[in-house]
Amino acid sequence: MAAQNLQSVPAELTPEEDAAGQAHFDRIIAEDSRIEPRDWMPAAYRKTLLRQVSQHAHSEIIGMQPEANWISRAPSLKRKAILMAKVQDEAGHGLYLYSAAETLGQSRDKMMDDLIAGKARYSSIFNYPARTWADMGAIGWLVDGAAICNQVPLCRASYGPYGRAMVRVCKEESFHQRQGFEILLELSNGTPEQKQMAQDAVNRWYAPALMMFGPPDDDSPNSKQSMAWNIKRFSNDELRSRFVGMMVEQVKVLGLTLPDDQIRFNEDTKKWEHGPLDWDEFHEVLAGRGPCNAQRLERRRAAHDDGAWVREAAAAYAAKQSKKTKEYAA
């Protein structure tokens, strides 16, 4: 179903046309304006974006799972409603992002197949387990908070469909972050057990959230090109530092602490600094050896496989209806 109406990949172009396309592309980038789906773009730009946008879509879809894990057990009906709405938003984000990726010439079905086959990546953070209710707070506050820091600059990404999708995604993420903060605040002001639950969740999610910004700048080979193409606007370390600066203030309001005694504001560089992160663990999880990697993929595969007969039925029904309409018209 999703494979229809794709933006077709441009036909063979002459060298002159390629040169003209490159000049047009370079001018748009230099003007910090936007590339649209029908514009000529370098193959590497298309490939980089397709990888980034589809990974982002996959992250939204896999990211539904740790939170869906608590929908049935949410401790109040209000929290249950908010959580349901939040996980539903994530499905919506996945949809816009797959649509944006489709404008680059790949079908959603293909992207989904790659995800299930383990060929595509998604944000490593979702390979950690959501053990307690407080994880709903910590995921909202820290994980969505980090995602927003990453994504607000992406609203200005040079590729039009991606940038526009991010505007809407960021609005909803901001709401998600606020609800996460609210969960933690309520727990922190609750019983001693609730407060302990909140602190434990913050302790577990802090470092993985910081690692969401990606490897340190001196170990991030693709960043430079992405910045030259106006896809990425700030370096990994720059965004991470900004995030730490925001969290260090907000955690005080929560009455909790961050599990990092080396956070400080460097007066010389005017940047926030944090303690060392375990990049070996990051690479282990990225390589598939995290606590939930197998579980997350298996769940997505099961949903996809169990639903195959439904998608086939919908396609068969649509084909029959369309045939009927044509016969009627003829």
Added chain:
Amino acid sequence: MSTPNAPTTGHGDISTGVAGGDSNASATRITPGNALRPEDIALEVRTGLAKPTEDVAEYALRLGDDALILAQRLGHWISRAPELEEDIALGNIALDQLGHARSFLTYAGASMPNEDGNPQSEDDLAYFRREHEFRSVQLFEQPNGDFAATIARQFVVSYYQYELYRRLTESTDATLAAIAAKAVKEVDYHRDHSAQWVLRLAGGTDESRQRMIHGLRTMWPYVNELFQDDELTERLAQAGAAVAPSSLKADFDRLIEDVLKEAELEVPDVPAAPGGGRYGRHSEHLGYILAEMQVLAREHPGASW
């Protein structure tokens, strides 16, 4: 945002709105406009503006439990649906049902005082009642099964709730009427969603058609219970506060048959189960639903979330 350089302030700037700031920015104020929210009913209950008769409270508890148990069932599909669009659609229906449940339970609790004589909250009723105290009919607790079974259950529920809420908008009880007025608009979409899937699955592939037929047969024994009158509904119907469940049956049958006819399906010819959910006699399924739903709240009695 039409140009890349337009300011992005306000779109996800996490430094704003978290601590203090906009007092309307609470994540709980999720219903836009002037639609009736459970919080509005809770406020009316606290200030004494809304207080149902004991009969109306008992009735609201029944409808609230129906919607709550269904929301709990449907919520399971979120992240497991056959297509992302259905994660969203089933999630929406679950959210609507949960919203109705919260309103009905909040209202019911106003005339169901706790040990201290205060109204019970929606959460007191949802999380701290025992299985035999739930008043939902058995259809709502039936397992999700495959997608066809879920659609079959939703198809019956949506057409039933539509006929019910449509009439309840005329209730002499202003709060019931207001809850129904909001709910009927939402349930109308649920009807459309489920009817379209009945048509698609029945007219899709051989496999989907068999599954649809099986799903309908699985759910049909529990249809009868929806339309059973009892002393409570008779008293409420006489007072004009509610309608006799049996009075919904003719319209329900007619509309359901229209859809099934278009799908070239028959109304399943299966024996009806005796029911008893309204009196706390449930199928074997409800205990598990409640065990999961209530576990965390019961680990922390008296805590707020």
